Amino acid sequence: MTFSIVEKETEITGIMDGRLDTATAVQFAKDIEPLMEKAHMHVVLDCTNLQYISSSGLRLFLSLKKATMAKGGSISLKGVSPSVKQVFTITGFNSLFVFE
C-alpha cells in the first residue's frame, strides 16, 4: 500500500492506495505518525483507492480516532468502497467514524 499526505491550513489528508492487511499495517502504523502528531486538526483518510482492510488496519484507524479525541481534532473517511464499508459495519466501526 502507498500512502501520501496533503496538509492544508486546518486539515490534513492521508491518501491511501492499495491493501491494508496484517502485513502492510506494519508500515501503515509508521506512515500515519504525522497524522497522529497533528491530531488537533481535522484529519481525513481518503479511502477512494483502498481496496481492502482487515482488523489490523481497523485498529490503526481506531488509534487515529482516539488521538483526534485526545487532542481536540476530528476525523472523517472519504470515498470508502462498499466492500470496505461492510467491514466497518460488521465490527461496529461505522458508528465511530464520519463517512464523507
Add this chain to the structure above:
Amino acid sequence: MESLLHLKNNIDDVPSLSEWLGMLVQDGFFPEDKLFNLDLALEEAVVNVMNYAYPDQEDMPVDITARRDGNRLTFVVEDGGIPFDPTKKEDPDITLSAEDRPVGGLGILLVRQLMDNVSYERTDGKNRLTLSLNL
C-alpha cells in the same frame, strides 16, 4: 477439488494467502465476488493462529486446505502449536464508544460473520480450524 497452501507463522507470509485465493478463483473454486470476504475471513483466521499457536517460535508450519464439494466451500487451517480454540473467544462489544473499545477480538468476530460455519477440533496433536461457506 482440493488445494493446499503451506505457510510459516510469519506475518511476511500472509500476502501468499491472498495470492493463493486469487488462484483458486481462476481454478473455479469460488466466484470472484466472494474473494473479498474469503480473503478477509482467512486472513483473520490465519493471523490468529500465527499469533497464538506458536508464541515463542517463528517459521513454524501453518497449513491451509481448500475443498469444494458441490456448493460447499471448506477451508481447514491446521497447526501443530499449543492447543488454542479461537471459537471459544467471546465477541467484543461492538456498541462501545471509541474510548472504551478494546483493540482485540475483532478478527474472530469477522470470521464468524463472514463464514456460514466455524468449528475447532484438536486431533493428533494439531489444532484444526474449519471454516465453511455455502455458495
